[in-house]
Amino acid sequence: MGWQCKICKSFSTTKGNLLRHYRLQHATFGRGQHQPCLYGSCPCTFKTQGALRTHLSRYHAAEESPRPGVITAFKCLACTAFCSTQKDYFQHIGNHLKRHETVFCVFNGCDFRTNIYNTFLKHKGRRHTSCSLTDFKKEVLESHPSQNTDHSDVPELNNDECSSDVDPESASCTVLQGLGLLLLKLESTYNVSVRCIDALVEDLFYISSSASVEAVKNIIDSALKSNKCTVDHTIIKDLAEQLCSSHPISRALGAGGPLGSAFKRNKYFKKHFQFVDPIEYILDAEQKKSFQYVPVLKTLQVVLKNKDIAVEAFSRCSSSTGHFKSIFDGTCFKDNDFYAVEETRLSIIIYVDEFEVCNPLGTSRKKHKITAVYWVLANLPLRLQSALTSIQLALLCKSVDVKQFEYKVVLDPLLKDLVTLEQEGVFISCLGRNIKGTLHCVVADNLGAHAISGLVESFNGPYVCRFCLGHSSEYQTYEVRSGVFPLRKKDDYVLHVQAVKENPNLVPHFGLKRSCPLTDQLNHFHFVSGYPPDVLHDLFEGIVPRELALCFQVFLKKHYFSLTELNNIITCFPYKGSDKLNSPQTIPPNFAGRKTIGGNAHENWALIRLLPLLVGLRVPEGDPVWQLLLTLKDIVELVVAPVHTTQSIAYLEFKISEHRVRYLEVFPDQRLTPKHHFLEHYPALIEKYGPLVGVWTMRFEAKHRFFKQVVRHTNNFKNVLLTLSTRHQMMMAYHMQSKEVKPALLVTKISRMPVDVLHPDIQADLRARSPSLTCVQLATTVTYSGTRYTAGMILSNGSTCGLPDFAEIIQIVVLDNSVYFIVKLLAAWYVEHLRSFQLEDTGKISLLEQQKLGDMWPLASYNVGRKRLVTLKRYICAE
Structure with a gap:
């Protein structure tokens, strides 16, 4: 009966018409999005139409359409014109209605008629939302025997029919x-x-x-x-x-x-197109100071107009007791009375940061420094939140103007929208009602969080922690878990704000300079619970590069290796997979004087993780400096874990305490930095916010790249804020034009194989899941929920005696849009000095389901000496 679009569920008469429908109506090709194969049983997706056509000719050339030899066209009951696709058909009906011509409903058993365009749309949306091709009236569907059944891209209607089948106005649109x-x-x-x-x-x-x-x-x-x-x-x-x-x-x-x-x-x-226009707000008309604001409420309506996104957003559920998998499992969410209702509430996470659009070493480095405010809908699953098109722009302002007029003035339009969202809600068209929401938290680096919250922006003073009231002079002496440092509380905050207002000479008072504008305006957001820590700047751009620099100094003095040897090892190491993409940079010659090795977060993360494989065999066992680095590696794995339990949080607290003791023993002349103190709060903060990788700045910072590229290509500084905000909204409108949500499963190449030729154990497992299965679809590479799996990668599968088990991918099976791995089971022994696992082949083959893996992140194994080793990227919590 035709070909159905997998995005909008409309029908086309031929394969060629459907390809043109995808290209013109959804514009999925050529913009980084993936178009699914036209055949429902095939899981493959493609970025280009050429790749799709090649796939169709190679793998589906002999396959037939749902009903070979029959073409279905849609006949207009008002003018007897024909349309080849369902979308074109309803556009044609709309043209009649715009001329106020009476149109009858085209679905079975419905006598509704109208000459008003909006009335027809409302009727169709309420009465015939889930219609299929069989629901149309018989006189609407016109079937014509085709002259061939090869399903070529040329429409199969003859020339006489084509002249009347195409509505000129619809085709022009x-x-x-x-x-x-x-x-x-x-x-x-x-x-x-x-x-x-x-x-x-x-x-x-x-x-x-x-x-x-x-x-x-x-x-x-x-x-x-x-x-x-x-x-x-x-x-x-x-x-x-x-x-x-x-x-x-x-x-x-x-x-x-x-x-x-x-x-x-x-x-x-x-x-x-779904364009949300930025609004300019004047700060000082005489000095021509202004900022650009993109209305949050309008953007929310546009985002949630997509039914697929709305379903993802409103299907949130908390994890089981004792597990922390998202912000909804943290006490910050559970203790908020605003969410203690049966109806779904929206949660907003905003991000505040400054970035340079010019050369940071040039003469204009401060002139065009911009403060950006982004936001993301926290109700979306993490795989959708991480997409840059899910991160929305709220505000752009020159950093010098923010310092002059302060955040209270600059954030005023944003705060008004958030107040409206709290009190009245925003109308969601797909639900037909208002949905309320509030600001869950503000993600920022330490400087940005202190600036917007009203705390001191210098970390050399007595009170520099936004989580507790401890004096910085005591950080070297006492641990956070000792209970010496009282946590900041809402009642204390009220007293501190009152004291600052009554006596300006007290400023700063316990680190507070002024009240937090977000806390002042919003009823369900508070300074005490609204500013989570930032793992990226605390660990990967703070503690890790600093301690690596200190330890490398010691290793060089002990002649374990020279700086040249170390850099050669880093450069020549055979990185694989994502490790190759984020491979660490060489250590600069002046690292000792700078007291840091530099590098970005991804590079430092890769270096601390792979360091045991790089130089572990050159360092004697039991070396105290090496033990310090290994403890830091353990902490990193725990902090970036996507799932936590009460046991893993307690283990993290123990490791942080051990690291502190080792650091002070190895480097007694070094003082603990404020970031070491912030790290000691992490166990309690995980219970508060859930896994900290859910509220870090890693993905938000990637958004800056778009604005930097715009400036570099346009070279327009006349009104740089207007240029950047408008270009960004144009880009978002372009991506929102596609109705699809990026599919969880992406496959580009498959092969078919009879089940009978597979290993007997694999046959048994597959037939247990699908008894009638005779043929399987195999792939060497798939991407599932943003994670890429390739043959040869190592998977974590269950555990034995508390230690993870491993398996190597041989082939990947795609069955009913689910991913299964044909793997070789590996025996693993823990090598403590290298914080890695030695792998050996057991000769056994098994079938693993992706959803049941102990850790979804695939790893790469490396040959170090005569051993095959694998090191974890993040701590694996037992379910």
């Missing part, structure tokens, strides 16, 4: 929308300048309108001669000129067309 998306992609995704696009539009208009006249005239003349028709050349030329001038591309790009100029294009984008 489709071409216009596709062309608009193309120009929007060039401007917002590839950062092509407006001047360049104007030149492109001008040339395309000339080619489609004037330069094509002669070619079209020849085509018409040739067609007439082949059909033995004689027509005057003047008429043919006039016909060719009219065809070229009336072509949808010519009409769209001409002087009077909606895409003919930059102004008209922007107007068209804002009207026809």
